[in-house]
Amino acid sequence: MFKSIKRIICWCGEFKGKLYIGFIFSFFSSWFAAMPVIIAAYTVGMLIEEKKGGTRFNTKWIGFSILLMLLFVFLRFLFDYLRAKFQETISYELVSRDRLAIGDLLKRVSLGYFQKMNTGDILNSITTGLHTLENMGIRMVDTFIGGYLNFLCILIWIAVINPMISLITIASMIGSFVFLLVISKYSMLNAPVSAQADRDLTNAAIEYARGLPVVKSFGQDGVAISTMKKACSESKKIHLKIEWGFVPANCIHLLVLKIGSLCILLAAVYLGVTNQISVSNMLLLSFLSFSVFASIEPISDSAHVLGVIENAMNQLDALKSEEFIDEGGREVSLTQYGIEFHDVSFGYDSRLILNHVSFTIPEKTTTAIVGSSGSGKTTICNLIAKFYAVNSGSIEIGGVNVKDFTCDSLLSNISMVFQKVYLFHDTIRNNICFGNPKATEKDLICAAKKACCHDFISALPNGYDTIIGEGGGTLSGGEKQRISIARAILKDAPIIILDEATASIDPENEHYIQAAISELTKGKTIVTIAHRLATIENADQILVIDHGEIVESGTHKQLVKKEGVYKKFVEIREKAERWNME
């Protein structure tokens, strides 16, 4: 329990000071909260003493005590306000800091990480996990430390009045603490199970939403929803079981405190009746018996979430400790943009995909990579962009090993246009300007015109301010492709990696996209996974890849003369293109 609290305090980092100041205010707030009760008890006590024929009661005291009580009530709320002012914002600041840090971190891990982890798991850490910390982390520490500080204040008063009763108070607190430990232990044990149930549910929901088009087309709604239903019912079952498990320890924790209050009350009355303490002190102890444990009663709720918080912190630490692919990288500014592969071998897992691949792409030339499906073309492009680290060999860009770049510094030199375009759920303007956030309106329109998308964007009711659905769902494939090219044109990077996506596009769109690509690639170093014969034939260099090895390289003219893989590939493409034309 203490370890978890210490961990949360450490998590506060630069905000620790604010947290501690908050505790000081909390301590004073507790003192001021106790003062009106003490004054009321003494006033009533003095009145009773007078009635019994004791010391004469000074009536002026009533007015004075009311003023004092009002002052303490005001001070209590003032210190409470100050505590909240210092502490309440901390969790929001921390979570915002961590969300941004994770966003940055995810940009810097190998893409292999996203295969190792489910999207739902990552999503859960960033959303539910951090939300748990945001909502419960600091509150839990505050309830715990604030609660015991409050208890300590009242305990001091009790000890001053009667040390024996303070021992009863301490014994009750210790008794209840034992059950708090039981609750926190149970919470620690069950939190991973509960978190796994949440992750399974998120993954099932994502899978269901993503697969809906396939589900509908195969008329399999029943099958798909059954996975969701199973995940929901499992989650309900697990959470209910855990909640019920807390009940016994919770009840006993509360029972011990209530019995403690009762014992203090009985002891106070006994001491008062037997004249061992004054009436005022008897009344005061009676009042305090009700409030002494009030601040530690809710700690059991905090102990419940201890495991959940620990688990959220573990997830956060696991994310933060993920190895960066650009560890040790630096900002590099290039003066030339040729690409060289030196004896590169690579596999996503134990299976080797690229086997001792070497080639050179001179700057400002076009290199087409051709080969059968699964031969390793996309893998080469992914390695140039350092999405993965090579197993052996090296890749140089502009004479610098890609290992030596930070991801941002490397990718600032590269524009990638994929077959499968991803557009953000945002305006068309922001999607295009993603390539260059500093671009002016003039630059934006110029890029859109070059990418042949200005006309269709202008025809939309909200023009460039039209919101594109998630993934670009509200646009056609050709429109999305042209927007992604406009994005790359605006970025104006010296190296272009292009997965030429013309196979599935109609002739009119193909014409537009080719025009857009020509604008994009002018004067750049281009690596293209080429499908169209026209692009391949015009390339300065063709690399033919087969089973992860470069089996042929040269110009179109040189390669068709050989009776090799390329010639066969050209014959197949010619047939396919003729078939497309018919």
Ligand SMILES: Nc1ncnc2c1ncn2[C@@H]1O[C@H](COP(=O)(O)OP(=O)(O)OP(=O)(O)O)[C@@H](O)[C@H]1O
């Ligand atoms: N992330 C991955 N994890 C594991 N294996 C992968 C991964 N991506 C690709 N592969 C495997 O690596 C091999 C090469 O894939 P790659 O995508 O580079 O081929 P490609 O030549 O671009 O194919 P295509 O023309 O069909 O797109 C394939 O056998 C593929 O199954």
